[in-house]
Amino acid sequence: MPVTIHDVAQRAQVSASTVSRALSASHLVRGTTRDRVLAAAKELGYQPNPAARSLITGRTGNIGIVVPDLNNPFYTGVLRGVQARARQSGYAVFFADGEEDPAAEEALVRAMARQVDGVVVCAPFASDAQLRSLAAVTSLTLLNRRLRDIPAALMDSAGGMRQVVDHLAALGHHRCAYLNGPNNAWSNRERRRGLRAAAARAQLSVVEFGPFEPKFEGGVQAADLALADGVTAIIAYNDLMALGVLSRLADRGVAVPQEMSVVGFDNLLYAAVCAPPLTTVAMPMEAGGRAAVDLLLSGIDGAGDGAGSHRELTTNLIVRATTAAARSHSVSDDPRPMAGRGSHG
Amino acid sequence: MPVTIHDVAQRAQVSASTVSRALSASHLVRGTTRDRVLAAAKELGYQPNPAARSLITGRTGNIGIVVPDLNNPFYTGVLRGVQARARQSGYAVFFADGEEDPAAEEALVRAMARQVDGVVVCAPFASDAQLRSLAAVTSLTLLNRRLRDIPAALMDSAGGMRQVVDHLAALGHHRCAYLNGPNNAWSNRERRRGLRAAAARAQLSVVEFGPFEPKFEGGVQAADLALADGVTAIIAYNDLMALGVLSRLADRGVAVPQEMSVVGFDNLLYAAVCAPPLTTVAMPMEAGGRAAVDLLLSGIDGAGDGAGSHRELTTNLIVRATTAAARSHSVSDDPRPMAGRGSHG
């Protein structure tokens, strides 16, 4: 039923191979015949059969992406970037949600392997060994995970954390809490690493909690712990957790930012529009997705040098309304009578 | 390099066709040889080449989905449902973001058409004619768009709106605003239709504004208009807009729900966790995605009767903290000279 290359060939009075060449390696056919072929193809609405093409070329024109949790807007951001960049190069994208399960991640990549030219694995939970074994079965690019000999797009979480620390120190904070995300998340390890280094330099003492689920509920849970410790600032692993913290603090009548500063990571839409607007580190989500596809494609089309190429993306602290000067550290002389909910700014 | 069916055949001492049958129509081969083949396939780690298979069968084992805006968590919800249900039946899913552009939607579906067995188009912006022409090129299923002869999963927006109206009427509201989403969105038309019918019955007068962009900013913009009209309740097209309304009302010092009730649609995560938690109509996002794939697959695998099958999903009002009894109606004794936007009868 669908129109094949032979239909076009017949209409253009040439052989199928000429049609094929006219459509791909156009410099191999004479100008006039090429025009004839193109016209015929257009009139018939010819669309090459990707299965047949891929069978012989060994390439599919598809890439895959697997993310840990589609409910987190961070990943939908990189998804947008991935899809836009892929489309720009004529690639279609397979998508799958690993649901934060290493085994599922691996299974999904393996299932995709036969029909894609490569897959970008986003902030994977899988182990190094699992990832390496996956790299053997298809071309791999990582996002926010560093592994020797596997290309990756990396967001500078440590640098973002340094900015956070400088910001808090400048506001006179001396003791803050860090709410850990998942331990096996590279981003969390980077943030912690950056935090420790910068905090030591800035003479900021840090107490860590967690790990917690990197979600709203995790933040709610963590808030009470941090509050009990008497810190003046809370740095959450990501915005979702920070929003949970904000919500819990409001419930407990702790005024933000007067009594407690809060900062998150990611710069989700909701960080900008919640009350009060959240101070956070902007992660380049779409740019990260595009960069990952860049690397993947250059590893596929290109000379294949890219085995060890990593791309770093910068991050920026965005100061909004949840950070302020540390309260003159007299926790005791503040009676704090009010139990109301945090007011809108 | 990858292992083919012939490698398996050689190892199992049978022909390639026997391997093929052993793996698919297993009842056509003797038990002992089948076991031998299966063992050989397993030892070699054989994975059939989907391109070759699809070339001969004409089926791909893939489906596609195109959504209007990946930044809206509503669509990521249905994406999850789609992917889960597809995976359950062994289908992989292509994904694309139409970016609310009818032309892009159509182009994306056409691009997918050759490599999928069907595509679910999510709340499409494309015209009826465009959709029909797409249905000719591949198997189509719609989500939240009703069109004769094209299967669809539909969420009962009108029913949800009826619940909203009953709720507001019971709280003593007499005049409310509806903030329209995009005019060409079926969901918006349904919500408006349900609203008009229910409002007439409940003696609730309604003033409409918009259409607005179905996003946070649209809600911010709309809030001022509704406020100027003196309504006691605002029904937003979706939660994103409702959150924008909430934010703007807070900025303007209007207490919610004491001075103004607000209700949204969708029941996003953020509706539950914002302050105050939003009263909203829960849309079955994942279930909708699953239902759409159900329909699509039954149209593909099944007898193909499904041409006209529509599946309705129920919706439920979730009462939280943004709705309360109407303020003692000062509306009547308040002259309020300002000119509102177009209202209806």
Add this chain to the structure above:
DNA sequence: CCGGCGCTTGCAAACGTTTGTGGCAGAGAG
């Protein structure tokens, strides 16, 4: 005038799988 070269094109093989057809063997019936 002839040999060779470059440009253009057709022929045919190949990619890995599914599936229709036919053959062989064994069993059951006459």
Add this chain to the structure above:
DNA sequence: CTCTCTGCCACAAACGTTTGCAAGCGCCGG
């Protein structure tokens, strides 16, 4: 014992495309 039928399997064609190879042809230089 022979005929037929059935179960099991191999052979080969086909799906639509790309690509190596060779052939036709005109042109140029010798």
